[in-house]
Amino acid sequence: xxxxxxxxxxxxxxxxxxAVYKAIRTIRDQxxxxxxxxxxxxxxxxxxxxxxxxxxxxxxxxxxCLATTLLLGQNGPFPLPQLGxxxxxLIIKHTMLATEPDSEVAFVVGHVNxxxxxxxxxxxxxxxxxxxxxxxxxxxxxxxxxxxxxxGSSFYILRKTAYLMSRYADDSTLQSxxxxxxxxFNQSAYPEPYFSALQLMETDxxxxxxxxxxxxxxxxxxxDDYRQYLPLNELVPTPLSRTDLAALLRRSHSSSLxxxxxxxxxxxxxxxxxPALFDQTIALLDPSIAHLFLEFLSIPFDxxxxxxxxxxxxxxxxxxQRAAAFCEFKDxxxxxxxxxxxxxxxxxxxxxxxxxxxxxxxxxxxxPDLIKATQGFxxxxxxxxxxxxxxxxxxxxxxxxxxxxxxxxxxxxxDFRFICEHTVALDILLCDSxxxxxxxxxxxxxxxxITVLALALHKAKSRxxxxxxxxRHSLCNTVITQFNxxxxxxxxxxxxxxxxxxxxxxxxxxxPTLQKLYWIVRSADEADRTRQSLLRTVGKQRNQIAxxxxxxxxxxRRQVAKLRKFFDDSRIYVDGPAMKEWLVAxxxxxxxxxxKMIEHEFSSLxxxxxxxxxxxxxxxWSDLDYVLVEAGKAAFEQFCTNKQFGxxxxxxxxxxxxxxxxxxxxxxxxxxxxxxYDLLTYDSAFVDANKRWVASYHRTIEHLxxxxxxxxxxxxxxxxxxxxxxxxxxxxxxxASLRNMLLNGRNPLLMNDLxxxxxxxxxxxxxxxxxxxxxxxxxxxxxxxxxxxxxxxDSDDLQRRYRQQLRALVHERFMRLGSWFRQPEDGFxxxxxxxxxxxxxxxxxxxxxxxxxxxxxxxxALDLExxxxxxxxxxxxxxxxxxxxxxxxxxxxxxxIQVSQEAMAFESVGHLKAxxxxxxxxxxxxxKHIARLAESFGYGDPESAMVTExxxxxxxxxxxxxxxxxxxxxGYTIDADxxxxxxxxxxxxxxxxxxxx
Numbered sequence: 001x002x003x004x005x006x007x008x009x010x011x012x013x014x015x016x017x018x019a020v021y022k023a024i025r026t027i028r029d030q031x032x033x034x035x036x037x038x039x040x041x042x043x044x045x046x047x048x049x050x051x052x053x054x055x056x057x058x059x060x061x062x063x064x065c066l067a068t069t070l071l072l073g074q075n076g077p078f079p080l081p082q083l084g085x086x087x088x089x090l091i092i093k094h095t096m097l098a099t100e101p102d103s104e105v106a107f108v109v110g111h112v113n114x115x116x117x118x119x120x121x122x123x124x125x126x127x128x129x130x131x132x133x134x135x136x137x138x139x140x141x142x143x144x145x146x147x148x149x150x151x152g153s154s155f156y157i158l159r160k161t162a163y164l165m166s167r168y169a170d171d172s173t174l175q176s177x178x179x180x181x182x183x184x185f186n187q188s189a190y191p192e193p194y195f196s197a198l199q200l201m202e203t204d205x206x207x208x209x210x211x212x213x214x215x216x217x218x219x220x221x222x223x224d225d226y227r228q229y230l231p232l233n234e235l236v237p238t239p240l241s242r243t244d245l246a247a248l249l250r251r252s253h254s255s256s257l258x259x260x261x262x263x264x265x266x267x268x269x270x271x272x273x274x275p276a277l278f279d280q281t282i283a284l285l286d287p288s289i290a291h292l293f294l295e296f297l298s299i300p301f302d303x304x305x306x307x308x309x310x311x312x313x314x315x316x317x318x319x320x321q322r323a324a325a326f327c328e329f330k331d332x333x334x335x336x337x338x339x340x341x342x343x344x345x346x347x348x349x350x351x352x353x354x355x356x357x358x359x360x361x362x363x364x365x366x367x368p369d370l371i372k373a374t375q376g377f378x379x380x381x382x383x384x385x386x387x388x389x390x391x392x393x394x395x396x397x398x399x400x401x402x403x404x405x406x407x408x409x410x411x412x413x414x415d416f417r418f419i420c421e422h423t424v425a426l427d428i429l430l431c432d433s434x435x436x437x438x439x440x441x442x443x444x445x446x447x448x449x450i451t452v453l454a455l456a457l458h459k460a461k462s463r464x465x466x467x468x469x470x471x472r473h474s475l476c477n478t479v480i481t482q483f484n485x486x487x488x489x490x491x492x493x494x495x496x497x498x499x500x501x502x503x504x505x506x507x508x509x510x511x512p513t514l515q516k517l518y519w520i521v522r523s524a525d526e527a528d529r530t531r532q533s534l535l536r537t538v539g540k541q542r543n544q545i546a547x548x549x550x551x552x553x554x555x556x557r558r559q560v561a562k563l564r565k566f567f568d569d570s571r572i573y574v575d576g577p578a579m580k581e582w583l584v585a586x587x588x589x590x591x592x593x594x595x596k597m598i599e600h601e602f603s604s605l606x607x608x609x610x611x612x613x614x615x616x617x618x619x620x621w622s623d624l625d626y627v628l629v630e631a632g633k634a635a636f637e638q639f640c641t642n643k644q645f646g647x648x649x650x651x652x653x654x655x656x657x658x659x660x661x662x663x664x665x666x667x668x669x670x671x672x673x674x675x676x677y678d679l680l681t682y683d684s685a686f687v688d689a690n691k692r693w694v695a696s697y698h699r700t701i702e703h704l705x706x707x708x709x710x711x712x713x714x715x716x717x718x719x720x721x722x723x724x725x726x727x728x729x730x731x732x733x734x735x736a737s738l739r740n741m742l743l744n745g746r747n748p749l750l751m752n753d754l755x756x757x758x759x760x761x762x763x764x765x766x767x768x769x770x771x772x773x774x775x776x777x778x779x780x781x782x783x784x785x786x787x788x789x790x791x792x793x794d795s796d797d798l799q800r801r802y803r804q805q806l807r808a809l810v811h812e813r814f815m816r817l818g819s820w821f822r823q824p825e826d827g828f829x830x831x832x833x834x835x836x837x838x839x840x841x842x843x844x845x846x847x848x849x850x851x852x853x854x855x856x857x858x859x860x861a862l863d864l865e866x867x868x869x870x871x872x873x874x875x876x877x878x879x880x881x882x883x884x885x886x887x888x889x890x891x892x893x894x895x896x897i898q899v900s901q902e903a904m905a906f907e908s909v910g911h912l913k914a915x916x917x918x919x920x921x922x923x924x925x926x927x928k929h930i931a932r933l934a935e936s937f938g939y940g941d942p943e944s945a946m947v948t949e950x951x952x953x954x955x956x957x958x959x960x961x962x963x964x965x966x967x968x969x970x971g972y973t974i975d976a977d978x979x980x981x982x983x984x985x986x987x988x989x990x991x992x993x994x995x996x997x
Contacts, residue, residue, distance in 0.1 A: 010077040020070050032059040036067050040077050053097045061106035065284045068107050073114020082257045084152035087190035093228045094254035101242045104249040105277055108260045109284040116286050122258055123292045133305035138173035145177040153185045154256035158197050159325035166201035196231045203318050208425035211347045217679040219350050220796055226351050227251045236344055237324040238266055238337040241356040262328045268297050269333040301329035303380035312376030317392035331380045342400050346429045365397040371418045395423040402434050413445035417498040448478040452505045476519040485520050488533045495541045506538055528554055575645035576756055583752040633725050639759035640723035664701050664813045677802050693789040721766050734761040760823050767821040775818030782810045830867040830990035833899045836875045840882045853895045861901040861912050870987035880957040881916040881981045888929050889918030910989050915982035933972050
């Protein structure tokens with residue numbers, strides 16, 4: 001037996017059918033009557049959307065109202081109560097075609113009439129909620145929960161729920177009733193509506209910034225009706241024009257019967273804007289509903305209760321935000337509509353919602369009004385008085401002034417300063433033409449201020465890099481002519497009377513922008529120093545410690561950058577003194593034999609050669625020259641693969657195991673999380689493509705690290721380095737050069753130095769090959785991967801900019817990695833232990849593989865300056881113990897670094913003990929980490945760990961700190977949940993009179 005659907009129930013109810021067909025006869029237009037009859041005769045359970053859309057566009061309002069009641073009403077063939085839904089109902093887009101506002105009113109009223117009993121109950125319950133802001137919070141939420149369970153989801157209940165949860169976020173008594181609402185609306189499956197509404201109610205963040213971000217995210221989807229998208233619809237709770245009112249009514253019908261009644265109430269409250277629509281509403285409503293509806297419109301509502309918890313200078317913006325939840329009441333509806341008519345076109349600049357500008361009677365502000373003091377917002381009608389406002393409404397007054405006054409006298413510096421100090425978010429709300437107009441009408445004193453604002457505007461709106469050239473040039477001219485080229489003097493001049501402009505300036509003058517001020521900032525280092533000075537000036541003047549901390553961080557990074565450059569220039573490194581010691585301690589038979597030849601002035605070391613076009617070509621070695629070649633082979637093998645001093649040691653310790661992955665991934669893996677691309681995180685398709693690309697990028701790095709950047713062997717057949725001498729021209733020439741120098745010098749003591757020099761000559765072509773492979777071949781492959789994953793994301797400017805920046809970042813990282821593969825610069829730099837620690841921490845945090853720990857420093861040797869090869873060894877040891885703390889310690893926890901000086905052996909040599917302490921990441925992991933440390937420190941042969949061990953590196957630390965008797969000066973202690981790893985190292989001390997690094 002078939003189920004009794006609404007249509008079958010209607011079809012089988014002869015009495016109901018007769019009543020409907022009788023009512024159809026009262027529809028005046030013949031075509032409309034036929035459309036209704038045809039819809040009923042379709043003999044289907046689905047709603048006749050085509051017939052309804054045709055009726056909405058063709059029938060006059062009276063006929064449409066009756067036809068809607070007959071078709072969609074409680075007693076009709078297609079009853080559509082629009083009650084009892086979940087949050088899903090608020091998300092889905094409707095399929096109604098746009099029509100005239102009077103037809104939209106008629107359609108909504110017709111649907112309400114069709115559910116008269118429900119409508120009357122809803123109006124009665126809405127009346128009870130008029131005092132919601134005065135209720136005790138828990139009782140207010142209980143009332144909302146009861147309403148929600150009775151009528152289902154609606155924008156009406158959504159906004160009120162968000163209002164309560166935002167205003168009383170710390171009140172746990174709300175949770176029980178809130179969970180009832182969340183369960184009734186299936187919030188776990190459809191969380192977007194609640195969090196979208198909650199975000200707009202939050203009063204601790206910039207509303208304009210939040211709104212702008214939201215618009216940028218969703219505007220690309222809008223075709224003709226922005227109200228189809230819940231996040232945008234929530235921004236504008238009242239209609240801005242007749243066209244927008246029509247869209248609001250369509251949206252309300254698609255969501256809930258409750259929203260339809262609320263939308264009709266808003267229409268009634270705005271009848272001074274569109275009086276005919278109110279008259280039509282009352283005329284078409286069922287008399288029993290109209291009576292209750294008019295009573296509801298006259299219910300007292302106290303808007304001041306919405307902002308009674310905030311200071312009067314902040315009350316205007318808080319009232320603006322919270323009024324969105326109560327626009328069914330007159331004061332809130334008129335206030336939001338009056339303000340939104342000015343703000344929304346600027347926040348939705350690219351959507352361009354229609355605004356009936358002739359229906360905005362408020363904010364008729366003149367220039368003298370804008371420089372009057374603000375006295376705060378107290379009464380709900382204070383927006384009608386110029387001075388009864390805070391910075392939010394003063395901003396609205398200023399924007400309305402710009403809207404209506406196209407020609408006005410020049411702004412003095414005093415006036416413009418005052419306006420800037422009493423407005424907010426001008427960098428978001430002003431448009432290009434207004435900035436140009438302000439600039440053109442400004443006097444010489446105010447022009448620098450407008451220039452700063454213009455730069456802030458272009459930066460906030462992500463303009464093209466060269467659009468703001470005019471204003472950058474103007475700013476530089478002002479600074480040069482009026483402040484002797486000093487940005488510090490300019491910001492100091494701004495601070496006393498215009499601190500907000502100073503804040504704008506500090507915001508826009510980041511390092512990249514400073515480097516574009518070519519006329520007054522001449523280098524990247526000068527940009528850093530200028531930024532530091534600006535931060536310190538503002539920080540001291542305004543007592544903002546955050547600026548001072550940022551300035552100190554820049555200085556630390558400047559010093560660290562110098563060290564980073566040094567280590568980047570010597571990532572491929574050989575410990576020359578250690579190799580010489582090894583050569584002395586392990587002399588090869590061939591080297592000893594060759595030394596004897598030199599001592600006996602053996603003269604038969606010759607080779608046969610020919611000269612072709614001036615190029616030396618080795619054709620045949622003499623019988624004895626193989627001795628030197630064999631000595632070179634033995635030395636080159638150790639030069640490449642020795643695990644204490646050879647290239648393999650540094651290739652493993654400094655590139656494969658330490659900084660390469662972090663350097664290649666830092667700022668790239670999480671690029672999409674940067675504020676610039678925040679909007680893209682809401683695009684699931686783009687996020688998925690980005691995840692796939694990141695995974696492929698990681699595979700490329702791992703292939704490079706594990707397979708390619710290796711010395712070739714049976715275990716590593718893809719390695720690009722070779723520790724075996726090749727009998728090619730480069731080797732022949734290097735041997736010849738080594739031989740000639742040995743014969744000319746005839747000093748056996750030079751043998752080891754010259755062998756090391758020979759080894760560098762021999763490895764150099766391999767380094768060049770590696771550099772070319774990384775900076776050319778791998779760059780091409782990486783670029784191809786980016787295009788493969790992102791080529792179809794080309795319709796949105798933000799997506800294109802993301803792809804462009806990703807290409808640039810990846811290119812820069814591969815080029816930097818390629819630059820590591822070269823013979824190191826001659827000489828050393830001196831450095832303090834603190835600076836080396838900071839370099840390790842910067843490299844670690846830049847990689848985003850670790851959190852952001854809190855670091856505490858102690859010890860008498862933190863700022864002791866060390867020199868020579870000790871800088872390399874200290875860096876490598878610190879890297880091990882700091883990475884151990886970062887990897888295995890508590891995430892974002894406290895790390896203490898103590899460096900103390902033990903007894904000095906000589907005046908230029910000191911023994912430094914470094915200890916790094918951190919808490920275990922969890923109690924459950926404590927035993928595991930203790931076992932790991934015990935195994936690492938108890939390992940019998942740490943030498944093999946130099947190449948094979950990964951990030952922890954404890955075994956490498958033991959190897960580096962070994963003394964002559966094979967004892968390691970490294971260890972660890974466990975105290976409750978704190979682990980300390982330490983080492984002692986003999987270091988060469990720098991000349992104390994040498995200037996700082």
